[in-house]
Amino acid sequence: MIDKLKGVEGIRQLNISLHSFNPINGVSVNDYLNNIFSVIDNFSNTFVSLRFWVGVNDDILNGILRHYNIDSLPLDFDKFKVSGNVFLSKSHEFIWPDLNNNYYSRIGKCYGLIHHIGILSDGSVVPCCLDSKGIINLGNIFSDSFDEILSSDRVNNMINGFRCGKKCEELCCHCGFLDK
Numbered sequence: 385m386i387d388k389l390k391g392v393e394g395i396r397q398l399n400i401s402l403h404s405f406n407p408i409n410g411v412s413v414n415d416y417l418n419n420i421f422s423v424i425d426n427f428s429n430t431f432v433s434l435r436f437w438v439g440v441n442d443d444i445l446n447g448i449l450r451h452y453n454i455d456s457l458p459l460d461f462d463k464f465k466v467s468g469n470v471f472l473s474k475s476h477e478f479i480w481p482d483l484n485n486n487y488y489s490r491i492g493k494c495y496g497l498i499h500h501i502g503i504l505s506d507g508s509v510v511p512c513c514l515d516s517k518g519i520i521n522l523g524n525i526f527s528d529s530f531d532e533i534l535s536s537d538r539v540n541n542m543i544n545g546f547r548c549g550k551k552c553e554e555l556c557c558h559c560g561f562l563d564k
Contacts (some may be wrong), residue, residue, distance in 0.1 A: 386464060386472065390444040395427070396431065397430065397431040397432070397433065398431070398432050398435070399433045399513065400420060400424075400435065401437060401513055402434055402436050402441065403436060403437050403439075403441070404516070405441065406504075413441075413443045413444055413447055415445065416444075417444065417447045419440050420434075421451055423552065424470060424487070424553065428468070428469065428476050429467065430467070431469050431471070432446060432469060432470045432501065433471050433472075434466075434473070435471070435474070436472075436474045436475075440474065445457075445472075445544075446512050448472060449466075452466040454466060457472070460476055461474065462475075462518070467512065478561055479512060479560060481558045481560075481561070482555075483519070483554060483555060483556055483558055484558075485558050487560045488557050488558055489551065490498070490550060490551050490561075491549055491551070492549065492550075492556070492560075492562060492563075493546050493547075493549055494512070494546045494551070494556065494559070494561075494562060495512070496511035496512035496542070496546070496556075497511045497564075498543055498547070499515075499542050500512060502514075502515060503525055504518050507526035507527070508521045508523075509521070509524065509525055509528075509533050510522060511542060511553075511556075513561060515555060519555045520553050522536065522538060542556075
């Protein structure tokens with residue numbers, strides 16, 4: 385999916401969640417990283433954050449360090465610049481939103497759809513990268529225009545709700561990410 389971003393202009397920041405790598409799908413770490421590098425190495429005006437959420441995959445980390453000719457990292461890095469516009473980052477552990485988790489609140493703000501969106505590997509557009517299962521599927525970048533997706537009633541309801549401190553979608557009610 386990331387190769388669909390080649391030639392796209394105007395992206396201010398691209399966050400790539402590195403925990404999504406799964407060796408079971410038959411893709412090697414090198415192929416996974418080379419696909420990412422083939423796109424991000426062409427972005428000179430886009431900030432790229434290569435993110436580890438929970439723990440660090442040593443094979444992926446070592447592949448990134450080799451690609452950018454970096455000998456070592458500070459032991460307890462949170463954010464580290466690997467090139468002019470590419471950063472390696474780690475974020476705190478939290479309970480991922482899930483309709484089955486015990487966390488629940490209809491009150492809360494979010495930056496999803498206001499400052500960022502998520503696009504899953506199948507092209508599903510979601511309000512944020514925490515919807516890794518595509519539960520709040522707003523459309524598909526491969527078949528729907530981005531403008532149509534962003535101007536839908538569902539998107540506008542979510543944005544207005546977040547701005548008023550209300551979570552409109554059930555999955556969002558099970559998300560406490562901003563509570564940390």
